[in-house]
Amino acid sequence: MADLRFDGRVAVVTGAGRGLGRSYAMLLASRGAKVVVNDPGGGLSGDGTDAGPADDVVREIVAAGGQAVASTDSVATAAGGKAVIDAALDTYGRIDVLIHNAGNVRRGSLKELSYEDFDAVLDVHLRGAFHVVRSAFPVMCDAGYGRIVLTSSIGGLYGNQDVANYAAAKAGVIGLSNVAALEGAAEGVRSNVIVPAAVTRMATGIDTSAYPPMGPELVAPVVGWLAHESCSVTGEVFIALAGRVARAVIAESPGVHRPAWTVEDVGEHLDAIRNIEAPLVFPAVPDGHHQHIRYSFGLAQRSSERGVLHG
Structure with a gap:
């Protein structure tokens, strides 16, 4: 199989100065992409520049024969997000790939987490995703081509202790990507989510001594494929953790339909309501929202018809 290359493509990678983002930028550049390396260079909490x-990443890329330009604007503001995308448009005249990887961490229990720390994390992870997508998406649609990769986390899927801000932001990113996938489907724009896990500075304070190999190089190829023109999926969520690559989905139990419910009925039917042995999955694209509604409406219609037949 021939190497999948990015010759002629322009990619923006946020949070690309270190860790996972650096790995993404280096990989895309090594395969021919012109890369905007965005990173304001702040600390883990997002403070400082x-x-x-x-x-440094730009110098590495150029030294290896690639093309790149640095951007130190913060995605935490609308103006900063626009400036990041403008760096691609002003320097290279286009944007084909957007990878939003920028992140910060501010820990605190739900009982104690400050509003400032909640907003500071949402500003980078979730609002930051919107700021760069909002600026890049119309350009991609006009060009008839685009690849968007947004970053969620295990915490966004399942929650975690002391990171309500992070978990909420990372869950929100999935909804944003699904809308970009839906609205971009007819425009040649595909949007997916990566749920990465790697030992980087974001793992500061966590005992990783017993972890298996979990370097960024085990995640970057998955992001590279999602960013490539050959990517055949949209509106999906991919996990890359310690060499395991998987798809995550939102699933529903078939549920129970009744023409009327009481509080007591819910308790009495709880086991059947929660039975997930035959899960239902409604993919975001092409029509998960309406498929979900039609499924429930169909049960109601069939129940009504049975009532008429037995009346």
């Missing part, structure tokens, strides 16, 4: 990390 340092042009060094983004500049």
Whole structure:
């Protein structure tokens, strides 16, 4: 199989100065992409700025024969997000790939988490995703081509202790990607979510001594495929953790239909309501929202027809 390359493509990678983002940027550049390496260079909490990390990655890419430009704007504001995308448009005249990887961490229990820390994390992970997608998406649609990869997390899927802000933001990213996938489907724009796990500085404070190999290089190829023109899926969520690559879905039990319910009925039918042995999956694209509704409406219609027949 021939190498999948990005010759002629322009990619924006946020949070690309270190860790996973750096790995993504280096991989795409090594395969021919022109890369905007975005990173304001702040600390884990998102405070401070340092042009060094983004500049260092650009130097590495150029030294290896690739093309890249640094951007130190913060995705946490609408103006910053627009500036990141403008860096691609002003320098290279187009944007084909958007990978939103930028992140910060501010821990605190739900009892104690401050509003400031809640907003600071949503500003980068969720609002930051919107800021760059909002600027890039119309350009991609006009060009008839685009690949968007947004970053969620295990915490976004399942929650975790002391990170209500992070979990809420990462869950929200999935909804944003689904809408981009739906609205971009007819425009040649595909949007998917990566749920990565790698030992980077984001793991500071976590005992990783017993972990298996979990370097960014085990995640980057998955993101590379999602960012490539050959990517054949949209509106999906991919997990990349310690060498395992999988798809995550939202699933429903078939449920129970009754023409009327009481509080007591819910309790009496709880086992059947919760029975997930034959799960239902309604993919976001092409029509998961309406498939979900039609399924429930169909049960109601069949129940009504049975009532008429037996009346």
